[in-house]
Amino acid sequence: MLLAERLAADRPRPGRTRMALALLRPSLRAMRLAPLAGGVVVALALAVLPNAVGLTLSLPQAVLFLRGTAVALALGLAFVLDDPATATTEVLPVSARLRRLVRLAPVLVVAGAVWEISWLTMRQSTAGLPADLGWEGAGIAALTLAIAAWTSVGGVAAAPALLLLVLAAAFAPDAVAPFPAPRSPQWGETHVVWAVVTALAVIALGAAGDERNG
Template identity: 45%
Template sequence: MLTLYLLRSTNRVAIAVGAVVALAFGWIPLAAGIGLELSDAVTMLRFAAIGLVIGLAFVLDDPAAVTTATLPTPRHVLVALRVAPAAVLATVVWTVAWLGCRLALDAESRALLPYGGLLLELLALLALTFWLAGTRWGDETVRGGVLAAPALVLLLIAAALLPDAAAVFPSPGTDRWDGSRWVWAAVLATGLAGLAWTGREPAPRSRPAQSSSAASRERIRS
């Protein structure tokens, strides 16, 4: 029952749009008969990952969050039940997009198109986005995805403006490629740690202490 509720309450439209965008970046060049260079294929896959992650930024949004907060199910379980299927879906959809870009390359370049290194970027962005989306922003009525999606875009713009010596989106085979994988691994670890932190149970709100006069009146009534 809980799993079915989580499925029904998930923003499936945003997820579907993100998946369509990712698949479009992966397969339109091949469908249009456009041959890609290796750098072009990598760029297309990065845009596919960004579109997919933005669509999945709304996975943790729950329109009945106030009600589900009273359920006996721990918060971290609710978060995991939403995040885990989303991560699997993202991996599958992006892999299909990767296959489309790979087929659009010439035979010599296909073997040079990295899979694991680019998948690491996707998973790191996904973990970071889930962390932002799962963070309580003080107002329970504010959906985390609405804030996480633009925040992710701003972070990506800032990352794209980094100098070449600190680039996080280098082309495969360049001197910066291997070093940037460590950066993405650190982003992934940070995002997962932040996501685990957001899954903690909220501290119970303490009732305000009664004044001495109010306490005296309570004793008299009793």
């Protein structure tokens, strides 16, 4: 019953939709877009430069470049929830979840488009590129955003946490490595885990309240 009431309370209504649209422009103005722009530039460079210079990548190399793309995008996303205008927006008659959605929707569209462009670019020159690699990108981004949403310092905590994850993964045993080699026996199971991690991180992101801003 409580779950049904909460879902009903968060259901978009005409007034809330208008409020969300009204919040969009000031939210974009207040957002720290420089880190995201830097992440997009690095991500596209990693995907496009090998083809531009005539470099033929093996499958493991292409996967490595795409993982670099995912990390670059996640680092850019780490700071989009940082909101210097919280003291103003928190008194508006909209939930923290809706305010967060207004900030995330446009930047996630951009990040998703950059990932798709990068993956398609790599696929043109590298045969057998696995599509489920996208779960790694989604999981990394969702984890980074969840950490940013649940901490008082946002991206200042989320970005180093992401880098520590990548560093730890580099030294993890093959049997439990979160970034396995393509076509390895662990590939399929690991990406099922990444799908679960993505779902849990999204739930955590949606459940985060205003504590990080207090």
